[in-house]
Amino acid sequence: MQSSQQWVEKYRPRQVKDVAYQEEVVRVLTNTLETGSCPHMLFYGPPGTGKTTTALAIARQLFGPELYKSRVLELNASDDRGINVVRTKIKDFAAVAVGTVKRKNGYLCPPFKIIVLDEADSMTEDAQNALRRTMETYSKVTRFFFICNYVSRIIEPLASRCAKFRFKPLSEEIMSSRILYICKEEGLCLDAKALSTLSSISHGDLRRAITYLQSAARLFGSSISSENLISVSGVVPEKVVEAVLQACRSGNFDFANKEVNNFIAEGYPASQMLTQLFEAIVEENDLSDEQKARISKKLGEADKCLVDGADEYLQLLDVVSNTMKAFSNMPEEFAYEC
Known part of the structure; x- marks a missing residue:
């Protein structure tokens, strides 16, 4: 019986070093994990290139499973993130100080919390402006991670307060390598033409490619052709x-x-x-x-x-x-x- 778990989550990297094709980002963030010195961060780039995965991996590697829930607040575009949420939920979480915890179970546990704002470019300008003062006031106890596709939609006062990291679209070689690994783990047969088609229709978005692959596997079984992938992707023949x-x-x-x-x-x-x-x-x-x-x-x-x-x-x-x-x-x- 097939597992109901999404492959996107099942094969999501849990550590920063496992994020594919973003060498510069990984190199800088590895230093953050070693020293615990963490600025506000802005991750931007095309969908499916590892931005959210990287932000959550940093948080997990800094705090570990025990402190993660109390130290990390993650808000997505599905949440209401207007000015009222910034003034209440975000501000209340940011304002609470945290005690100093020495290295616990091998995790660094630095004396601050992290607020992850996924799809930050969908926040209203008023909400972004309200964040400016919050970031300054509580910078000693809270770090903000902004994640967006379009950096131009982040107001300059917020962007200038963050270390910026650009995520590149994944190359066909990198995507193919990851897809073949998943195929091996799931017992799938994917020929060269189907692999090339999957890379082409997903446009450098690894998340989309994995989703297409899982959909095709559920509909057509373990042997997947190029036509199967096109039929589940919505691409016009x-x-x-x-x-x-x-x-x-x-x-x-x-x-x-x-x-x-x-x-x-x-x-x-x-x-x-x-x-x-x-x-x-x-x-x-x-x-x-x-x-x-x-x-x-x-x-x-x-x-x-x-x-x-x-x-x-x-x-x-x-x-x-x-x-x-x-x-x-x-x-x-x-x-x-x-």
Whole structure:
């Protein structure tokens, strides 16, 4: 019987030295673990590169299992982290002093607590401003770890108070190595093509890759093919993307409209189609740079509209009609407007 435990948690590194591909970060933080000298920290970079794992590993290695619960407060984006939470829950936790505990069971146990704010870039600006004074007032007894994807969304007064650590997207080689280790542990068979596909569709996000792998294993058993991984990932099959591109090349609007309707009826996400269309357009040899620029501009506009809640059929039809005009090299002002 298969375990119900998520593989993302099962294979999450428990020590800083086990975090993959972030050599500079690991080297600096290893010194922190040896000396107990810990500044406020800001971890930023793409999803699935080890930011949260690293922050929690530091806390566990500093305090050990006995003191972890009393010394570490972790807040995620799912929690309410508006200004009221900063003024109450965070401030109350930060204000309480901790006693000096000598090295216990091999753990350093420094005389401070840690507050981990995951997805800090989703905090309101008012909440971030409220944290400034809290960080200064209680810096002797509390350290803050901010984790975010977009460092530009952290206000400068907070960012300047932290040591910054950038997490790089994982290379295909590193991801493949970790995936093969998990396959060996779980008794899975993954051929070279499937491994390459998994790295490609996860875009350097190891967490996403492991989730796809577990989903495919539960649905298709121990032998997993490239097609199996694509079917569980939500990625649009290449033949569907090619059919839409073929409709754009045809110059026949009714044919293009039929392909768009077929795509919507299949239930694929339009935003994913835009991403894959962009990748296909960039690799097209028959288009000039100007034509590619016109199509890319329309793809960007449609993506923004989808984020704002626009109708998927209309946006995709708008993209296809404009792409059709770009293929025929017709001036942009004559493109259809949907």
